């Protein structure tokens with residue numbers, strides 16, 4: 001377990017991926033062209049392993065990123081999807097209930113950058129209209145093969161109005177955990193605002209929120225609506 005850190009005034013602690021208890025759970029989806037490093041980066045962030053010569057994903061792979069923010073344990077259910085067209089029809093069902101999407105490209109592959117437009121269209125068609133999107137430029141350890149500058153990534157992020165942009169490396173681990181910490185923070189704050197504003201704002205997140213001590217009557221009905229997990233304190237190996 002890592003030591004407690006601070007992020008935008010909120011304290012957090014990254015937990016082991018096999019930690020089974022949680023208060024709040026969000027589903028996130030990872031998309032992008034084949035071989036840009038989606039699986040390797042997610043594996044690095046969740047298991048601290050770099051997979052050299054990793055084979056293409058078929059359909060999808062599932063990962064958990066566990067983090068404690070303030071006093072709440074949050075589980076990110078990460079659906080890492082395949083970039084290959086052949087298997088895409090298998091995964092269209094996973095889009096609908098995702099709170100946030102990561103679009104990956106490789107900084108060494110112009111086509112993967114140009115195809116971001118295609119991924120945005122796919123997300124717009126299949127996801128909730130208010131889904132949050134993170135743009136990730138992976139393989140930034142391969143500086144000598146760089147084709148996409150950091151500025152191009154930043155500009156594209158602005159152009160589409162994405163929530164966040166970061167360059168990462170699954171090999172060195174740079175920003176691997178950070179992007180999931182940021183993701184958890186944004187979804188957690190979104191969730192808090194949802195309650196603070198009397199739920200007048202639309203919350204994009206289909207979340208599981210279990211707080212047996214503090215829930216009000218109204219919250220109980222929300223819990224019923226969003227709940228798809230088990231109470232904190234009980235073992236939970238279910239992924240969705």
Ligand code: GTP
Pocket residue numbers: 032033034035036037038039040041051052053054055056057058081082083084138139140141142168169170171172
């Ligand atoms: P699909 O499953 O086909 O969609 O591919 P993917 O995007 O999940 O790519 P994957 O994680 O399988 O990585 C493809 C190849 O790139 C593997 O051989 C990795 O070892 C390599 N790779 C992934 N990330 C990095 C990185 O950050 N740096 C370097 N140097 N290589 C990487």
